Amino acid sequence: xxxxxxxxxxxxxxxxxxxxxxxxxxxxxxxxxxxxxxxxxxxxxxxxxxxxxxxxxxxxxxxxxxxxxxxxxxxxxxxxxxxxxxxxxxxxxxxxxxxxxxxxxxxxxxxxxxxxxxxxxxxxxxxxxxxxxxxxxxxxxxxxxxxxxxxx
Amino acid sequence: xxxxxxxxxxxxxxxxxxxxxxxxxxxxxxxxxxxxxxxxxxxxxxxxxxxxxxxxxxxxxxxxxxxxxxxxxxxxxxxxxxxxxxxxxxxxxxxxxxxxxxxxxxxxxxxxxxxxxxxxxxxxxxxxxxxxxxxxxxxxxxxxxxxxxxxx
DNA sequence: TATTGACTTAAAGTCAACTTCAAGTTGTAT
DNA sequence: ATACAACTTGAAGTTGACTTTAAGTCAATA
Numbered sequence: 001x002x003x004x005x006x007x008x009x010x011x012x013x014x015x016x017x018x019x020x021x022x023x024x025x026x027x028x029x030x031x032x033x034x035x036x037x038x039x040x041x042x043x044x045x046x047x048x049x050x051x052x053x054x055x056x057x058x059x060x061x062x063x064x065x066x067x068x069x070x071x072x073x074x075x076x077x078x079x080x081x082x083x084x085x086x087x088x089x090x091x092x093x094x095x096x097x098x099x100x101x102x103x104x105x106x107x108x109x110x111x112x113x114x115x116x117x118x119x120x121x122x123x124x125x126x127x128x129x130x131x132x133x134x135x136x137x138x139x140x141x142x143x144x145x146x147x148x149x150x151x152x
Numbered sequence: 153x154x155x156x157x158x159x160x161x162x163x164x165x166x167x168x169x170x171x172x173x174x175x176x177x178x179x180x181x182x183x184x185x186x187x188x189x190x191x192x193x194x195x196x197x198x199x200x201x202x203x204x205x206x207x208x209x210x211x212x213x214x215x216x217x218x219x220x221x222x223x224x225x226x227x228x229x230x231x232x233x234x235x236x237x238x239x240x241x242x243x244x245x246x247x248x249x250x251x252x253x254x255x256x257x258x259x260x261x262x263x264x265x266x267x268x269x270x271x272x273x274x275x276x277x278x279x280x281x282x283x284x285x286x287x288x289x290x291x292x293x294x295x296x297x298x299x300x301x302x303x304x
Numbered sequence: 305t306a307t308t309g310a311c312t313t314a315a316a317g318t319c320a321a322c323t324t325c326a327a328g329t330t331g332t333a334t
Numbered sequence: 335a336t337a338c339a340a341c342t343t344g345a346a347g348t349t350g351a352c353t354t355t356a357a358g359t360c361a362a363t364a
Contacts, residue, residue, distance in 0.1 A: 006310065017353055020312090025351095036360050038311055044299040051258065051297065057248075058255040061350070076274045083266035090259040093252055096209075100249045103210045106203065107242040114235035122228045145203065147196040158340065169323055172342090177321095188330045190341055213320070 001043055008041040012049055019049075026066045027052060029073065058093050109141040153195055160193040164201055171201075178218045179204060181225065210245050261293040 009016040022028055023039070030048070032040050055065055068085055071078035112135065117123045134142055161168040174180055175191070182200070184192050207217055220237055223230035264287065269275045286294055 004311070015353075016311090018351085021352060024313095034360085036311085037313095038360070047296060048300050051300070054251075054255045054258055056351095057251055058259075063350090076269075076276075079266055079269050079273075079275065083263070083270055086259055086262045086266055090256065090263055093256045093259060097249060097252050097256065099206075099209055100245055100252065103206045104242065104245045104249065106206055107210075107238055107245060110238045111235070111242055114231055114238060117228075117231050118235055121231075123231065124228075144199060148200050148203070156341070167323075168341090170321085173322060176343095186330085188341085189343095190330065215320090 003041040003045075005039050005041070008045065008049070011046060012053070022049075022052070022062070025062050027062065027069060029069065055089070058089065059096065060089065106141055106145075109138045109145075112138055155193040155197075157191050157193070160197065160201070163198060164205070174201075174204070174214070177214050179214065179221060181221065207241070210241065211248065212241065258293055258297075261290045261297075264290055 003011065005016045005019050009019055012019075019028070019039075023031065028045075031045060034040055052065060055068075056062070064085075068082065071082050071085075113123075113126065116125060131139070155163065157168045157171050161171055164171075171180070171191075175183065180197075183197060184194075186192055204217060207220075208214070216237075220234065223234050223237075265275075265278065269277060283291070
């Protein structure tokens, strides 16, 4: 099965211009062209672009992705670099997940905070709430944001 | 304890210009000034900025953070909006964590891929590797990237 | 074969989030 | 009192990741 840039873009739920941009930046050296110069995406390219999407969403910038692809093209002489690269990326993602989980904890606290405030009709229920009324899992977060100006 | 913009920036490990930018964008309405106009950050502002950092790293844009802060200032009449906002944000973060875990899985596969290739001195060990030699946890990822042009 | 919608490129435009610059002010240390 | 590092502002510049525009080409259909 062969797809034009528009068809592949629809499959990936991105704008066609995004794929053209990736191509221009050297991220798609494997995409072949028709005699008239039209890009012909294959099914494997869908998975390939999904991997790129994955790396991007992990916080990798396009230039770094290009570096990695260039190493892949260069062949076995760059295995060490690629191992290194993947390792750094892996560590960065682990760190990011940890941070995200911190953020989630805070948002869950805030969720409880505003649910409670909503029931009471005012945020001031929280200022004279005794420790026991605060669910166990929120006590440490609450302690941290206690002194904040307003955005608890 | 009181800090200047430079001192607080150092504590937060950001550039002073970043804090001035946040201030200009309305993210720091609680930071007071000296008679001469110099920002005076307090200890509570450190926690406050840490929360902002958290929201930012969760993918929230500065304008949205400002909207939230403005709601906080407005008071109890905006509790419902804030609950809604926090809830959406929470859902988005959960989704992001799930995606990150997918990415991590892929990077762990690649880590194994290049470790193995390094030992063998070539990536071609993978093309004629039988299923049993692939660790259980990598088999599904491997299947997905099997047909990829080069960047497996 | 003519039309038409989707493709092509290069170049310019946009947006968020900063950063840098220029010109001037503050406040501490000698 | 004077120097000097760090502060202030507004405005312009930068970077990354696209998006839009303009001018033209391709290829499937009537």
